[in-house]
Amino acid sequence: MFKRFATQPIANLVRGFISLLVIIGLWQLLVILLKVPAFILPSPFAVWQQIISSSGLLWHHGQVTLLEMVLGLVLGLLLGLMFALQMLLFAPVRRWLLPLLLASQAIPVFAIAPLLMLWLGYGMASKVVMTAIIIFFPVTTCCFDGLRQTPQGYLALAHTMGASRWQQLWHIRLPAALPALASGIRIAVVIAPIGAVSGEWVGSSQGLGYLMLQANARMQVDQMFAALFLLALFSVLLYFITDKLLNHFIPWAKSV
Amino acid sequence: MSQSVVPAINIAQLRLAFNDDELIFDNFNCMLEAGQFTCLLGRSGCGKSTLVKLLADLIEPQFWQGQVATSDGLPLQGRVAYMAQQDLLLPWLNVLDNACLMLRFGQFSAKQRQRLITQAKQLLIEVGLADNLMSMPSTLSGGMRQRVALVRTLLQEHPVVLMDEPFSALDAVSRHQLQTLAARLLRGKTVLFISHDPQEVLRLADKLYLLNNASQLQALPIPHSQVPRIIDAELARYQQQILDSMENCHV
Numbered sequence: 360m361f362k363r364f365a366t367q368p369i370a371n372l373v374r375g376f377i378s379l380l381v382i383i384g385l386w387q388l389l390v391i392l393l394k395v396p397a398f399i400l401p402s403p404f405a406v407w408q409q410i411i412s413s414s415g416l417l418w419h420h421g422q423v424t425l426l427e428m429v430l431g432l433v434l435g436l437l438l439g440l441m442f443a444l445q446m447l448l449f450a451p452v453r454r455w456l457l458p459l460l461l462a463s464q465a466i467p468v469f470a471i472a473p474l475l476m477l478w479l480g481y482g483m484a485s486k487v488v489m490t491a492i493i494i495f496f497p498v499t500t501c502c503f504d505g506l507r508q509t510p511q512g513y514l515a516l517a518h519t520m521g522a523s524r525w526q527q528l529w530h531i532r533l534p535a536a537l538p539a540l541a542s543g544i545r546i547a548v549v550i551a552p553i554g555a556v557s558g559e560w561v562g563s564s565q566g567l568g569y570l571m572l573q574a575n576a577r578m579q580v581d582q583m584f585a586a587l588f589l590l591a592l593f594s595v596l597l598y599f600i601t602d603k604l605l606n607h608f609i610p611w612a613k614s615v
Numbered sequence: 616m617s618q619s620v621v622p623a624i625n626i627a628q629l630r631l632a633f634n635d636d637e638l639i640f641d642n643f644n645c646m647l648e649a650g651q652f653t654c655l656l657g658r659s660g661c662g663k664s665t666l667v668k669l670l671a672d673l674i675e676p677q678f679w680q681g682q683v684a685t686s687d688g689l690p691l692q693g694r695v696a697y698m699a700q701q702d703l704l705l706p707w708l709n710v711l712d713n714a715c716l717m718l719r720f721g722q723f724s725a726k727q728r729q730r731l732i733t734q735a736k737q738l739l740i741e742v743g744l745a746d747n748l749m750s751m752p753s754t755l756s757g758g759m760r761q762r763v764a765l766v767r768t769l770l771q772e773h774p775v776v777l778m779d780e781p782f783s784a785l786d787a788v789s790r791h792q793l794q795t796l797a798a799r800l801l802r803g804k805t806v807l808f809i810s811h812d813p814q815e816v817l818r819l820a821d822k823l824y825l826l827n828n829a830s831q832l833q834a835l836p837i838p839h840s841q842v843p844r845i846i847d848a849e850l851a852r853y854q855q856q857i858l859d860s861m862e863n864c865h866v
Contacts, residue, residue, distance in 0.1 A: 510703075512699055512701050512703045513703060513705065515668075515671070515673045515697070515699070515703075516697065516699070516703045516716070517716075517720065518672070518673060519671050519672070519673070519695060519696065519697040520716065520717040520720045520721070520771065521693060521717075521720055521721060522719075522720040523720075526719065526720050530719050530720070531705070534705070534707045535705075537707075609707075610751070611706035611707045611751070611753065
């Protein structure tokens with residue numbers, strides 16, 4: 360068993376590395392075979408050179424986007440959890456909130472981005488809110504489903520022990536819902552960059568989205584790819600860190 | 616804790632339905648003697664579990680009338696421990712915390728808490744889980760998990776224990792061990808034990824009834840030996856009689 364656990368992260372890394380190599384190889388092959396101009400599709404080597412040469416610039420904008428993503432995640436998680444709890448505890452609230460929740464997803468985030476810029480300014484707040492809006496739905500629905508699907512036997516047992524409604528919520532429903540919430544958080548982490556970057560596209564003076572727009576206007580496609588690479592790296596790292604933390608703190612997720 | 620006198624429970628003229636059309640119990644009468652192991656045998660769907668859940672206040676039928684009275688006149692609510700077919704161990708708590716689950720819900724002084732935790736450890740050791748006090752439920756076998764559930768039930772120190780096919784999901788050896796443990800540890804409590812296994816109830820019962828689909832109880836004979844009974848030729852004869860009765864009863 361120890362051997363399996365010890366070798367699994369290494370095997371994952373090796374798999375990821377091989378996949379990356381294959382993609383880069385195909386990309387290079389495409390560039391060579393089709394003789395695509397560098398301003399349409401730069402070679403992987405050119406992108407790598409760009410990453411090295413403008414690492415300071417990339418990091419400067421990257422940390423802004425990363426902060427927007429993390430803050431948006433925290434806000435979205437808190438909002439999602441709060442909504443899910445309210446929908447569970449107060450049936451009339453559920454009837455009113457559910458259409459609102461669905462509407463928040465029916466309207467494309469790009470459509471409300473200009474409004475958010477108008478209300479919250481061109482700074483970080485509007486991007487954080489956009490990220491929160493995007494992740495709010497999966498978190499709310501996963502958490503609400505988890506809270507609703509508490510095994511009835513657990514609740515019956517708690518009832519025979521004289522547990523109050525709040526005690527049942529705190530000691531039974533919430534821990535039982537954590538595996539479902541964890542699934543929502545995993546989805547949220549992956550889609551968080553969409554909110555942050557689309558916010559930056561609509562209006563900003565920093566961030567990877569802003570850098571991509573600037574690079575696009577100047578036909579610096581290699582810089583666009585470098586920014587994309589950093590964004591993908593952030594997403595992957597955030598996902599794996601979150602996954603590790605969730606597995607550590609919710610080990611029973613695999614057994615329920 | 617409800618360390619009150621162990622009461623008898625008299626269920627009289629019970630009528631119960633979940634919808635307008637179908638009565639699950641119609642003029643049902645049953646006496647659970649104080650401090651005795653009353654076993655209720657019946658085939659699936661005859662309403663055994665419904666009765667347990669009604670007594671445990673776990674269901675709200677659309678309609679029910681009748682009388683559920685205790686011999687001491689005190690309400691049953693708050694004096695009932697419940698053990699289900701599933702062990703219902705919370706996967707996020709270790710064995711000791713699961714056994715002491717009721718500490719999370721009730722008002723207990725520090726002294727009471729300490730006493731109950733000590734008692735839980737003693738009971739867990741007694742049922743053979745000395746090495747698993749801090750283990751998580753997912754690492755235990757079905758038999759071990761149900762032992763924890765039994766300790767959790769005992770630790771509530773309630774005079775009435777309702778058991779709804781608690782050992783039916785276990786393998787034969789674990790079931791036999793758990794039956795022996797239950798007979799020893801629950802002695803002196805008013806127990807209603809539901810099962811569909813004639814051999815199991817013959818090992819444990821002070822009183823044995825067969826419940827048919829017409830919600831009628833039929834008292835069944837049991838051996839006069841001490842519980843937990845060993846499975847011998849006499850018990851096998853009784854078992855055959857019960858199986859015949861079950862086949863012949865209105866189902």
